[in-house]
Amino acid sequence: MGGPNLELFKFGVYIFFPVAVMYYVGSPSFYEKHVKETKVRAEKTHHPLTTRQDIMAELEKLQAKKK
Incomplete structure:
Protein backbone atom coordinates (compact mmCIF):
# COMPACT_ATOMS: atom_id res chain seq x y z
CA MET A 1 0.00 0.00 0.00
CA GLY A 2 2.41 2.67 1.18
CA GLY A 3 5.69 1.22 0.12
CA PRO A 4 9.15 1.58 1.58
CA ASN A 5 9.18 5.38 1.40
CA LEU A 6 6.21 5.60 3.74
CA GLU A 7 7.85 3.17 6.15
CA LEU A 8 11.05 5.25 6.11
CA PHE A 9 9.04 8.40 6.80
CA LYS A 10 7.18 6.77 9.70
CA PHE A 11 10.45 5.46 11.15
CA GLY A 12 11.97 8.93 10.89
CA GLU A 43 2.58 29.18 53.43
CA LYS A 44 0.23 27.90 50.70
CA THR A 45 1.39 24.30 50.86
CA HIS A 46 -0.03 21.69 53.20
CA HIS A 47 2.12 20.77 56.17
CA PRO A 48 1.10 17.45 57.72
CA LEU A 49 0.70 17.29 61.46
CA THR A 50 3.60 15.54 63.15
CA THR A 51 3.03 15.62 66.91
CA ARG A 52 0.36 13.72 68.80
CA GLN A 53 -0.93 16.91 70.45
CA ASP A 54 -1.44 18.61 67.07
CA ILE A 55 -3.30 15.58 65.72
CA MET A 56 -5.53 15.33 68.76
CA ALA A 57 -6.31 19.07 68.63
CA GLU A 58 -7.26 18.78 64.95
CA LEU A 59 -9.47 15.76 65.67
CA GLU A 60 -11.26 17.71 68.41
CA LYS A 61 -11.83 20.61 66.03
CA LEU A 62 -13.27 18.25 63.40
CA GLN A 63 -15.52 16.51 65.93
CA ALA A 64 -16.78 19.85 67.23
CA LYS A 65 -17.42 21.05 63.69
CA LYS A 66 -19.29 17.82 62.92
CA LYS A 67 -21.67 18.27 65.87
Missing part, protein backbone atom coordinates in the same frame (compact mmCIF):
# COMPACT_ATOMS: atom_id res chain seq x y z
CA VAL A 13 9.00 10.47 12.69
CA TYR A 14 9.09 7.79 15.40
CA ILE A 15 12.77 8.52 16.03
CA PHE A 16 12.85 12.28 15.47
CA PHE A 17 9.75 13.32 17.44
CA PRO A 18 10.78 11.99 20.91
CA VAL A 19 14.33 13.27 20.43
CA ALA A 20 13.04 16.71 19.46
CA VAL A 21 10.68 16.82 22.46
CA MET A 22 13.45 15.80 24.86
CA TYR A 23 15.76 18.40 23.33
CA TYR A 24 13.14 21.13 23.72
CA VAL A 25 12.12 20.19 27.28
CA GLY A 26 15.74 19.71 28.35
CA SER A 27 16.90 23.09 27.09
CA PRO A 28 17.80 25.81 29.62
CA SER A 29 15.38 28.27 28.02
CA PHE A 30 12.44 25.91 28.70
CA TYR A 31 13.55 25.59 32.32
CA GLU A 32 13.86 29.36 32.73
CA LYS A 33 10.47 30.02 31.14
CA HIS A 34 8.28 27.26 32.58
CA VAL A 35 9.89 25.73 35.66
CA LYS A 36 11.66 28.55 37.45
CA GLU A 37 8.61 30.83 37.43
CA THR A 38 6.36 28.34 39.19
CA LYS A 39 7.69 28.65 42.72
CA VAL A 40 5.23 27.56 45.36
CA ARG A 41 4.97 29.67 48.46
CA ALA A 42 5.61 27.75 51.65
